[in-house]
Amino acid sequence: MNEATQYNLKLERLGYHQFRTMERHPTNYLCKGVSTGTTILAVKFNGGVIIGSDSRASVGGSYVSSKVINKLIQIHDKIFCCIAGSLADAQAVTKMAKFQLSFHSIQMDSPPLVKAAASVLKELCYSNREDLEAGFITAGWDKKRGPQVYTVSMGGMLLSQPFTIGGSGSTYIYGYVDAKYKPDMSREECLQFATNALALAIGRDNVSGGVAHLVVITEGGVEHVVVPGEKLPKFHDE
Amino acid sequence: KMLNCSTQYEMPNAGFSFDNSRRNAVLEEGLSEKGYSAPKARKTGTTIAGIIFKDGVILGADTRATDDMVVADKNCMKIHYIAPNIYCCGAGVAADAEITTQMMSSNIELHSLSTGRPPLVVTVTRQLKQMLFRYQGHIGCSVIVGGVDVNGPQLYSVFPHGSYDKLPFLTMGSGAAAAISVFEDRYKANMELEEAKQLVRDAIAAGIFCDLGSGSNVDLCVITEKGAEYLRAYDEPAKKGQRGGKYTYKPGTTPVLAKTVTPLTLDIVEESVQAMDTQ
Numbered sequence: 174m175n176e177a178t179q180y181n182l183k184l185e186r187l188g189y190h191q192f193r194t195m196e197r198h199p200t201n202y203l204c205k206g207v208s209t210g211t212t213i214l215a216v217k218f219n220g221g222v223i224i225g226s227d228s229r230a231s232v233g234g235s236y237v238s239s240k241v242i243n244k245l246i247q248i249h250d251k252i253f254c255c256i257a258g259s260l261a262d263a264q265a266v267t268k269m270a271k272f273q274l275s276f277h278s279i280q281m282d283s284p285p286l287v288k289a290a291a292s293v294l295k296e297l298c299y300s301n302r303e304d305l306e307a308g309f310i311t312a313g314w315d316k317k318r319g320p321q322v323y324t325v326s327m328g329g330m331l332l333s334q335p336f337t338i339g340g341s342g343s344t345y346i347y348g349y350v351d352a353k354y355k356p357d358m359s360r361e362e363c364l365q366f367a368t369n370a371l372a373l374a375i376g377r378d379n380v381s382g383g384v385a386h387l388v389v390i391t392e393g394g395v396e397h398v399v400v401p402g403e404k405l406p407k408f409h410d411e
Numbered sequence: 412k413m414l415n416c417s418t419q420y421e422m423p424n425a426g427f428s429f430d431n432s433r434r435n436a437v438l439e440e441g442l443s444e445k446g447y448s449a450p451k452a453r454k455t456g457t458t459i460a461g462i463i464f465k466d467g468v469i470l471g472a473d474t475r476a477t478d479d480m481v482v483a484d485k486n487c488m489k490i491h492y493i494a495p496n497i498y499c500c501g502a503g504v505a506a507d508a509e510i511t512t513q514m515m516s517s518n519i520e521l522h523s524l525s526t527g528r529p530p531l532v533v534t535v536t537r538q539l540k541q542m543l544f545r546y547q548g549h550i551g552c553s554v555i556v557g558g559v560d561v562n563g564p565q566l567y568s569v570f571p572h573g574s575y576d577k578l579p580f581l582t583m584g585s586g587a588a589a590a591i592s593v594f595e596d597r598y599k600a601n602m603e604l605e606e607a608k609q610l611v612r613d614a615i616a617a618g619i620f621c622d623l624g625s626g627s628n629v630d631l632c633v634i635t636e637k638g639a640e641y642l643r644a645y646d647e648p649a650k651k652g653q654r655g656g657k658y659t660y661k662p663g664t665t666p667v668l669a670k671t672v673t674p675l676t677l678d679i680v681e682e683s684v685q686a687m688d689t690q
Contacts, residue, residue: 206572239576260574
């Protein structure tokens with residue numbers, strides 16, 4: 174039984190209820206097994222979305238089990254999701270979602286809507302909310318509504334937003350993204366915005382690190398951009 | 412008509428029973444106040460490692476199994492056979508690692524007979540992670556799966572909660588931090604066989620010397636396209652030294668000054684013979 178469960182048991186006996194329903198993003202990086210303890214974000218720009226994450230997976234908050242883990246999972250051709258929280262739970266859920274979406278798109282004989290993808294993840298998270306410890310950000314492009322960003326929190330809440338950040342590193346960049354985001358940015362501006370945000374979060378959060386993975390999704394297709402650690406923008410890093 | 416019992420026998424439900432988890436948690440708390448602790452499952456407290464080199468995969472492991480702070484087995488085998496081209500190192504709870512890898516081996520044999528093709532490393536990884544995820548981390552075994560199949564040499568790690576990772580070099584177990592530092596320093600892509608074997612040996616040796624839960628010998632398993640070569644006791648870095656001298660005294664060192672003999676006469680009170688079946 175890990176520390177978190179013991180603590181929860183103690184609280185329950187004392188009469189406190191678990192406050193998980195109000196938690197929007199998994200910000201506690203101590204969870205079962207390997208944690209992605211991360212910084213993830215997705216931003217809409219003029220003509221597409223950019224979805225990005227760091228690449229560190231940690232165990233117990235003090236050991237980096239992987240420096241190059243991929244947190245941007247392609248669940249359909251033009252729909253990606255990034256994962257936060259327990260790596261085991263996130264991998265299991267995204268595999269399930271990928272299967273369900275591909276089945277759905279065959280039934281519909283057309284690529285799925287981004288909202289459908291987000292809904293599938295939400296359904297999985299909500300029905301198993303007692304057992305799962307993973308949150309997601311879904312972003313992509315579809316013909317009906319164009320570029321979209323959705324966030325599915327740990328308890329299973331689904332929200333659509335112009336941009337969203339998540340993971341333990343996101344707490345350090347709320348101010349930055351709130352101040353610097355502009356609607357209808359160009360692709361280059363948006364890429365710079367996302368890279369800066371990731372660099373700032375990686376700089377301050379111990380369980381975020383490695384390289385910055387970015388995926389640009391537009392009507393034309395999908396493009397991966399990887400920014401290695403030393404090429405990330407520096408902010409007074411003497 | 413047979414007499415009915417007042418309590419019917421209930422067949423236990425399949426799978427793990429977690430009925431006593433809460434009680435155990437409360438007991439553990441109570442015990443620690445008095446200074447006792449609950450008995451711990453025997454862990455392999457291990458250093459296991461794997462790398463991909465030019466021609467394939469090399470897996471390495473130490474050979475110590477610990478029971479809390481006592482060495483239960485000085486020469487156990489932590490590299491398990493899964494298929495002729497796939498081997499698996501297991502760390503964590505010894506029984507869990509042993510049984511899980513045996514189950515995987517059986518499943519893979521059946522699967523490969525069913526498909527009519529040699530097994531793939533990804534198949535082993537997927538079955539392992541699905542099973543470990545199903546048991547939500549209660550099966551405490553961390554595993555490094557390595558092998559060479561039609562897709563080339565591959566190395567995967569699977570954690571007890573069911574997450575997996577594909578990397579060119581991996582270490583796990585209590586000595587992982589010591590071993591990974593050796594890899595981080597000296598790993599290069601496409602190493603030659605001897606250089607790679609030496610690197611894995613050094614990484615495991617780092618775990619043996621710097622981690623209390625690892626010790627004894629280094630086992631290696633080299634897997635290439637041609638097949639697997641299990642090098643049991645490839646190196647014995649922690650071999651016991653030769654004693655320089657003896658502390659026993661020669662008979663006659665102590666002089667005998669006097670000697671008295673007192674015979675004890677014993678009467679037989681009762682005599683009984685019990686025949687033993689020695690078939």
